[in-house]
Amino acid sequence: MAGRKDDSLQSISVQLDGKNYSYWTYVMKNFLRRKSMWGYVTGVCVKPADIKAADYAKSLDTWEADNAKIITWINNSVTHSIGAQLAKYETAKQVWDHLSKLYTQSNFAKQYQLEADIRALRQRDMDIQDFYSAMSKLWDQLALTESSELQAFSAYVTHREEKRLVQFLMALRDDFEGLRGTILHHSPLPSVDLVVHELLAEEIRWSLHSL
Incomplete structure (x- = not known):
């Protein structure tokens, strides 16, 4: 992850408007997998917590940078009214779970x-x-x-x-x-x-x- 170019302003071609959630998640999921960041959304890549670890500071910086990047990507691919609802969340997983709860239907x-x-x-x-x-x-x-x-x-x-x-x-x-x-x-x-x-x-x- 170190040395990765700053592509935080990049976005997918689909904008979530509340009616196209299934298609949006399909595109966004594949986008994040291509970036090797899907684990941040699923909760596999968790925030480093062992402050005694030798690489704690570096690992924390990497995790926070990637987490912020994913949140930015999501904000760039939703309407303004939906994006305004996401400001209260700090992790990509929380943002994803909120959208899933809001728009997932049977x-x-x-x-x-x-x-x-x-x-x-x-x-x-x-x-x-x-x-x-x-x-x-x-x-x-x-x-x-x-x-x-x-x-x-x-x-x-x-x-x-x-x-x-x-x-x-x-x-x-x-x-x-x-x-x-x-x-x-x-x-x-x-x-x-x-x-x-x-x-x-x-x-x-x-x-x-x-x-």
């Missing part, structure tokens, strides 16, 4: 909310790429609620991909009705990525015809 509650958000999402005035990105974000968060055993079950993964395709096609604007009907009659059904590729090509054709 898997069923999270699944219910995400399923509802997916059903409510419509393309409307979004282009295909933006719409696909919005839908993918919800799918990814929903996947985080699945057990590793379920994700390893090939029949379930196939069913999930077919379900995603139906959700995506149902939410498209009526402009794509012709292409949607053609896709639904494919056997076997194409992947969502392949469908997005076709829709992007169709979008380009429309833009060229409108010139």
Whole structure:
């Protein structure tokens, strides 16, 4: 840890807003593991307490510097209103535990909310790429609620991909009705990525015809 460059102002690409806790924890956990600092959050790396140890002062400085760095990273990746709640905590573990207690829901509650958000999402005035990105974000968060055993079950993964395709096609604007009907009659059904590729090509054709 000694000699480590000062990257305390670095932050992850996801900002916790209270609604995306599952995805935020996934990204932040991997970020901290990459920095070899996940143990500070889990409580494995505890604050040095043996004042008689020969390297006590150095170990304490290292621990306090890393602890402060993690708290800074977390503050840089949450909204201001959430960050304001964290000032009363002194350790990264306390901060993490507070956020977990505040935003962790049961898997069923999270699944219910995400399923509802997916059903409510419509393309409307979004282009295909933006719409696909919005839908993918919800799918990814929903996947985080699945057990590793379920994700390893090939029949379930196939069913999930077919379900995603139906959700995506149902939410498209009526402009794509012709292409949607053609896709639904494919056997076997194409992947969502392949469908997005076709829709992007169709979008380009429309833009060229409108010139």
